[in-house]
Amino acid sequence: MKKSLLNSMIEQWLVVPPVETTDLSGKTVLVVGANVGIGLEASKHFARMHPARLILACRSESKGKAALAEIEQETAYNGCELWIIDLANFASVTAFADKFDKEGGDLHLLVMNAGILQSDYQPTTDGWESTLQVNHLATSLLSLLLIPQLVAAGRKSSTPSRMVIVSSDVHHWITLAEEVKSSTKPLETLNSKELERMQSRYYESKLLNLFFVRALTDRLQSITPLSAVAVTPGFCYSQLRRSWYEKPAFSFASIMLAIRERLLAWTPEQGSRQLIFGAVGGRDKEADMKGGYVARGRVEEVADFVLSDEGHRMQDAFWNETVDILTSVSDKVAPIVQDYLVPGASAN
Template sequence: MTSSKDLEPSKIPFYPNVFFSNQFKVRAQWPSTSTDLSGQTAIVTGSNVGLGYESAMQLLGLKLSHLIVAVRSLHKGEAAASTMRKQYPKAKIEVWLLDMCSYESVQSFAKKVEASLARIDIVILNAGLIRLDYQTVDTTGHEECFQVNYLSTMLLVILLLPTLKAKGPPGKPAHLTIASAALTLVCEFPHRDKTPLFPAIDDPKNFDRGDTYVVSKLLAQMFLWNLVDYVSANDVIINLADPAFVRGTDLSRGIGGVVKVFFSLFGLITGRTPKVGASCFIDAVVTKGKESHGCFLMSWKIHPFSALLYTPQGKVVTQRVWDETLAEFEFAGARSILEAMKV
């Protein structure tokens, strides 16, 4: 099957055509009724609320044996896990700390996965946030949305790869899905020509409340474009999945006031339910196979990346994103990890 890289970029206007179709016209795809995840282990980040919680519940509903609830608040994670355990008493459900604002926490989490799990089949990296005001992460100095949605997420991807390859399901690749966004298709990425790029993203003068979240998701598409050259679909299937606009999630926890009210009302009118939104992640890790490796999934189908990635300028920016990301992760030995994945 043709991958996102091989598809022609979409020429259909996003508003209203693509947005309307994605939100209202497409029908949800659900796993086969015979799907049985008995014996399997899954990690879902940000799984105490919203899409993460619903994704975890759907996996448990498919008889998942072992779930890792990865959250920044152990108290909130345990509260969510308590509800899960009542509904699915046969499953082993653990709550592990993962703070996506901290590289140290990301590294500790990845080490715990390697040391504690005998098997790992599924990873859903759902944790993320939207910020309408400029804030930096104290420990890294990066803008918070950029840090959580892109940098820490990609570091976690890299650090988990060797374990997923070594401890995936017998005779099959493990699945790793990263939450994405359809709005990447219309992301303007205004500072894409800056060299170096990351300091420009971090510059408070360049902060754009309407673009920051989407840029963080576009960067993930760019990173994945090159990442698949290092990771075989026979070892780990990696993809990006758009859940569309979903009401009732914790994504907008960084938004307040009138804007939060608008988001809530807009969600009530146009948003998918968390159940339907989460089904996109479940489809990506349970139903989709090697054909989805390195792809952007939207409306439960393989979809082209943002049109920017297919242009000569976009290819230059994509390479710059790759180079600056690996330079950022030198402290974690990211380059050597990726080179070893080729073996």
């Protein structure tokens, strides 16, 4: 599928489908990146469905507590829990997963919403460019580490568990550098300061999110009661772009962003409806949801590059390198990959 910028703009003017609802009694829901924006609004929608547990995973304790209070005030739901996680720190992610293994029990819905958009190169203490680590590597790490809890819940339930990872329509408009395409270690190449392309780094990270969902789906047996779903929330008002708001008030970038938001942006609540659909919608077509890409309340075809032979090759290359990197981060990754996944189709 080729989606032009014009088509994307037109979609922003269309009516947003209503939010999906279901009964989440007895279910555990985990939303990572839940204290502001679409993550907070999605958490409110989940709260109205009365899950047994709704865990908000946030980096800031103070903002997380404010989100808990806001959710309870607006929904009268008092089953929220605040857990702290910092995706810019692998040790924080593995500690979170260890805590969930001990205290979380089965996990029915996982929503990986946390992400950042940086305008300059900022490495983490783990040595990775921060957007690559937060948006892709740490998101993939936590998703893999929670597979046992997701599968356990799916086996006990009448419906498969869902893993929802927030991607974006920007994956349609990114072209990977030739150095990345030809590299045997594309992530390491992207991480190089010499290949600093911060103007496209967020786009690249959202493509990697989509690659991860599709590669994971290729490696999950069809009988495994877990569906991984990629979601685009659309173009919304968001604190994701707060670094751009900090630019000089009358800079060209800040003026163009303000105009674009005024003309096109959805509210965070409207964007959150796509996360909810990815988590609870499409149950009558579960096979379509597995590895699907959700946009405006339906499964939509992804970019032509993702579907191409070259796209499949890059998807496998990024998957293999991601697993290798994360295996060195946590000794639990390799056993999970071995016990729950099978080789991808291209590896057969």
